[in-house]
Amino acid sequence: MPARFTALVDSLPATVPFVGPETQERARGSAFRARIGANENAFGPSPAAVAAMQAEAAEAWKYCDPENHDLKHAIAAAHGVAPENVYVGEGIDGILGLVVRLLIAPGMPVVSSLGAYPTFNFHVAGFGGRLVTVPYRDDREDPQALIDAVRREHATLVYIANPDNPMGTWWPAADIRRMVDGVPDDALLLLDEAYAEFAPDGVSPALDPADPRVLRLRTFSKAHGLAGIRVGYAIGAPALISSFDKIRNHFGISRISQAGALAAIRDPGHVARVRDEVEAARARIGGIARANGLVPLPSATNFVTVDCGRDGAFARRVLQALVGRDVFVRMPGVAPLDRCIRIGCGRPVELDILEQELPAALEIAARG
Amino acid sequence: MPARFTALVDSLPATVPFVGPETQERARGSAFRARIGANENAFGPSPAAVAAMQAEAAEAWKYCDPENHDLKHAIAAAHGVAPENVYVGEGIDGILGLVVRLLIAPGMPVVSSLGAYPTFNFHVAGFGGRLVTVPYRDDREDPQALIDAVRREHATLVYIANPDNPMGTWWPAADIRRMVDGVPDDALLLLDEAYAEFAPDGVSPALDPADPRVLRLRTFSKAHGLAGIRVGYAIGAPALISSFDKIRNHFGISRISQAGALAAIRDPGHVARVRDEVEAARARIGGIARANGLVPLPSATNFVTVDCGRDGAFARRVLQALVGRDVFVRMPGVAPLDRCIRIGCGRPVELDILEQELPAALEIAARG
Structure with a gap:
């Protein structure tokens, strides 16, 4: 073996905490239409x-x-x-x-x-x-x-x-x-x-x-x-x-x-404007979720975690179907939190895409 | 005692590897006229x-x-x-x-x-x-x-x-x-x-x-x-x-x-242009050093290390005098390298200032 690592390093898995959307886009061969998975601020900087x-x-x-x-x-x-x-x-x-x-x-x-x-x-x-x-x-x-x-x-x-x-x-x-x-x-x-x-x-x-x-x-x-x-x-x-x-x-x-x-x-004024945009987006995501029979959790963040109402396998299928329809979202990793998906407060145009794609994603997921 | 640190951390000194020129400028209350101490590339990016x-x-x-x-x-x-x-x-x-x-x-x-x-x-x-x-x-x-x-x-x-x-x-x-x-x-x-x-x-x-x-x-x-x-x-x-x-x-x-x-x-062309500028600056720093009775070391970098011909205390006085005359330079930290000061390949305007200030700095340093 070449350079020897410390025993601690040898014991670590080669996993990474998060896979970036760019990595997924390269694997898919196409860009996401809605980038609402990484809790980024789609309303941009000051x-x-x-x-x-x-x-x-x-x-x-x-x-x-x-x-x-x-x-x-x-x-x-x-x-x-x-x-x-x-x-x-x-x-x-x-x-x-x-x-x-x-x-x-x-x-x-x-x-x-x-x-x-x-x-x-x-x-x-x-x-x-x-x-x-x-x-x-x-x-x-x-x-x-x-x-x-x-x-x-x-x-x-x-x-x-x-x-x-x-x-x-x-x-x-x-x-x-x-x-x-x-x-x-x-x-x-x-x-x-x-x-x-x-x-x-x-x-x-x-x-x-x-x-x-x-x-x-x-x-x-x-x-x-x-x-x-x-x-x-x-x-x-x-x-x-x-x-x-x-x-x-x-x-x-x-x-x-x-x-x-x-x-x-x-520039605190910019943060105040962002806060207003995020609040509106949270309300809209909640509405989209409820219109599809899902339960949005109350949120004090720039994302809304949505209870898909079944188990982790179901939520994972919903997520995968959304990703397959160009909507980048993520979800909690462990039960029982993983009955949910996490949807970021995107711009109105991105939430339009979410609204459009979520029903089909749920239908695909329900098929199992 | 509050949060306890690891024994290793407790054993570490609170020193920092380098003090930045901005820190020195704040302490001096004025800006350097020649920033040629941190081996930066004064000719800028592509x-x-x-x-x-x-x-x-x-x-x-x-x-x-x-x-x-x-x-x-x-x-x-x-x-x-x-x-x-x-x-x-x-x-x-x-x-x-x-x-x-x-x-x-x-x-x-x-x-x-x-x-x-x-x-x-x-x-x-x-x-x-x-x-x-x-x-x-x-x-x-x-x-x-x-x-x-x-x-x-x-x-x-x-x-x-x-x-x-x-x-x-x-x-x-x-x-x-x-x-x-x-x-x-x-x-x-x-x-x-x-x-x-x-x-x-x-x-x-x-x-x-x-x-x-x-x-x-x-x-x-x-x-x-x-x-x-x-x-x-x-x-x-x-x-x-x-x-x-x-x-x-x-x-x-x-x-x-x-x-x-x-x-x-x-943009490799930019690097080639920088290399030419640096080569010219090295030659000029060498000339300035020799004109003041100092010995420039051969250099394959974007700085020239200049042997001040005496001990570390002398070189440190030269450095301090240059800094006091608005020329930011650094020097090696340990003997016998510390008989030298290190002068970066600044732009011509900065080397003009070096040329102007070095004789007085050497005179001040010689006074001890």
């Missing part, structure tokens, strides 16, 4: 962000500012925290990997929900952590059960998304605050708020940014419409934030991305 | 790459293609290898981190040269590797001594840059091939060719891409003038290339960066 990125393109011969100084300060100002509370990283995905690396040595337990974000599980496995899962309850993550598992397992890391992906459901801020209160002093709650901007008021809790027990995760990928630029951020206690410096890829963020994110965070 | 990135900016709401399919295929075609031989990653820095993670468990030896690329050492430390260093010989890395150290230490990972950073020196292809031949079957040579496009013909060796003992590293940061987009790539054996999938940040590359890199690799 025109100010686009202009800033276009202007920065010619400056791309320079390395980025490795401190992300201007962006970090703008994020801090937007959230009313100090720059020392903010870490800017390569998307929430990248930050999740770093947090696991900071806290988890091989064999240590990490708590998440069964069916929650696969990329977090990928990183836990990648550093040898032992994933401990708690079932969803009524299609919501179960904060108390997660905390119970942390205490039972003496875990130092626990993950929750609020609002949740893949279900779209959420907890009010008070419940999340109660969860934080239950985190042991030597543990850390990763509070993934990727979809926070789409949620009603009162979902994102006020938290003490000096509390070492919680790290809040945000992103430019969703409400800001900048999934392609790979910028997320974390808000937490300075001792944790500064520890990223020990292991991060210091020049890891594109200079163009820095410019785009900075312009985006300075 | 206009086709700029146009491609500007066009892609409005599409930044979509995630990137996590397979980097089009870019990977274009790179493979440019190098005459198969796509299975190519890994596209977040700059050579990001790839170095992944390689160390794949191969090095805590305590394992890793071989490099004393004074070579600090970011590689940062990653070795970050995964608990034990760095074994070999001195430079006559301002060049010493391939035979590196291989001797690998065999003596039973190391599985060894690093060399050809051409070298920070010295700018190089070995002919035949010497590198001989080095590869000396790599044990269970070890991997990281051949960092970040500066390969600036080297004379006959420096980058022909290598069997199926040889599991060597991984060739290239980047868009240097000759392509795209340091800010964070794209590098590795060429090697398929079993090693595919192993990155186990641990990488799958959606980690900006969509805009993908578009820029693709356009850049399709």
